[in-house]
Amino acid sequence: AKKNGRNQMAFFSPALDHAAQTRLQLADQLREAIRTEAFELHYQVKVDIASGQAMGAEALLRWRHPVQGLIPPAEFIPLAEETGLIVAIGEWALQTACMAAESWHRCLGTPLSIAVNLSAKQFQDAALLEKVRTALLHSGLPAHRLELEITESMMMHKPDEAAATMRALRQLGVHLAIDDFGTGYSSLGYLSRFPIQCLKIDRSFVQNVPDSETDSTIARSIVSLGKSLGLTVVAEGVETQSQLDFLRQHGCHIAQGYLLGRPLEAARFIEQLRQQEAA
Ligand code: C2E
Ligand code: CA
Ligand code: CA
Ligand code: CA
Numbered sequence: 049a050k051k052n053g054r055n056q057m058a059f060f061s062p063a064l065d066h067a068a069q070t071r072l073q074l075a076d077q078l079r080e081a082i083r084t085e086a087f088e089l090h091y092q093v094k095v096d097i098a099s100g101q102a103m104g105a106e107a108l109l110r111w112r113h114p115v116q117g118l119i120p121p122a123e124f125i126p127l128a129e130e131t132g133l134i135v136a137i138g139e140w141a142l143q144t145a146c147m148a149a150e151s152w153h154r155c156l157g158t159p160l161s162i163a164v165n166l167s168a169k170q171f172q173d174a175a176l177l178e179k180v181r182t183a184l185l186h187s188g189l190p191a192h193r194l195e196l197e198i199t200e201s202m203m204m205h206k207p208d209e210a211a212a213t214m215r216a217l218r219q220l221g222v223h224l225a226i227d228d229f230g231t232g233y234s235s236l237g238y239l240s241r242f243p244i245q246c247l248k249i250d251r252s253f254v255q256n257v258p259d260s261e262t263d264s265t266i267a268r269s270i271v272s273l274g275k276s277l278g279l280t281v282v283a284e285g286v287e288t289q290s291q292l293d294f295l296r297q298h299g300c301h302i303a304q305g306y307l308l309g310r311p312l313e314a315a316r317f318i319e320q321l322r323q324q325e326a327a
Contacts, residue, residue, distance in 0.1 A: 074124065079133065085140070086112050088110045089107040089108065089141060091106070091314065092108060093105055093320065093321070094302050095303050095304070097295060097303050098296070102321055105161075105162055106162075106165075106311075107162060107164050107165070108121065108165075111124055129167050135169055138167055138170040139179050142179060142180065142183045145162050147189075149193060149194075152321065155318060161194070163225065164197065165227065166202070168199075177213075177216050177220070180196075190221070191220050192222070194222045194223070195222065195223040195245075195246065197227040198224065198226065199232065200232025201232055203238065204238070207238065210242070211243075225247070226248065228248065229248055230252075230266065239273075245279060245280060246274075247273075249267055249282065250284065250285075251285025251305075253266050254284065254286060254295075258294040267300075268298050271298050272298070283305070285304075285306075286305030286306075287305050289307065292308075
């Protein structure tokens with residue numbers, strides 16, 4: 049039988065501490081938010097470093113809460129993940145992001161790629177492939193313009209199953225990126241075992257470039273590793289011109305960060321693209 053969150057809470061209430069109550073309330077609100085489509089995607093531009101042209105965007109989830117306003121993903125994704133609600137939210141995000149990317153193409157005449165973050169639960173969902181296929185079909189977005197971002201830990205959890213999922217996604221034609229690269233615990237050997245196209249250097253390494261010698265060495269090494277494996281290398285969290293200059297100098301392909309553009313809601317993102325094209 050399907051359990052009702054509210055009834056459960058009433059039943060267990062006396063024994064529950066405050067934190068657990070809050071979590072149950074939040075889970076209820078998340079379910080309600082799915083029903084009322086209270087989620088939004090904000091889009092952050094990805095720029096080709098050599099040409100300075102916008103080449104795509106990453107879709108970043110937000111929750112438009114009736115009382116608390118815009119809530120960042122860090123505050124609700126962990127619970128959405130634990131409760132499994134992330135699967136429905138993620139499916140919505142996938143569809144919405146693909147539709148957005150295709151609409152920019154129609155509006156601006158320039159094809160842009162769209163990167164969507166996958167959660168661990170979504171990555172393990174047996175229906176993932178079908179959901180990706182449906183999102184592409186409904187939006188009309190060509191598969192090669194969709195990039196799915198996954199983390200090292202998601203790949204290393206059950207490496208054989210992960211590799212099989214990734215091969216199936218590749219057969220659809222979508223691109224796969226490793227997010228937050230360098231922060232996981234995996235060995236480099238796995239890079240050749242998984243069919244990936246892109247590495248995203250984690251912001252923590254980009255942040256102290258070029259002042260920190262160690263971080264500069266790490267960032268430079270990731271760029272050269274990615275390039276020698278034939279992968280596209282993206283630097284995330286680029287905030288300063290000197291970071292961007294360093295990345296350009298070392299041949300990093302793509303930059304993303306506040307220097308190039310903050311995540312913006314869809315309408316403002318299109319405005320930003322228009323202004324950049326006019327400039
Ligand atoms: P992420 O995938 O590593 O996304 C990058 C985060 O860095 C985003 O935070 C972005 O707003 C922020 N950021 C971008 N440029 C800069 C910069 O120059 N400086 C600084 N300080 N920060 C920058 P956000 O939007 O709060 O997202 C946090 C995390 O939530 C994401 O990290 C991702 O792991 C997760 N997330 C976001 N959207 C989704 C989604 O649709 N599904 C899933 N499963 N996870 C998502
Ligand atoms: Ca990401
Ligand atoms: Ca990232
Ligand atoms: Ca990150």
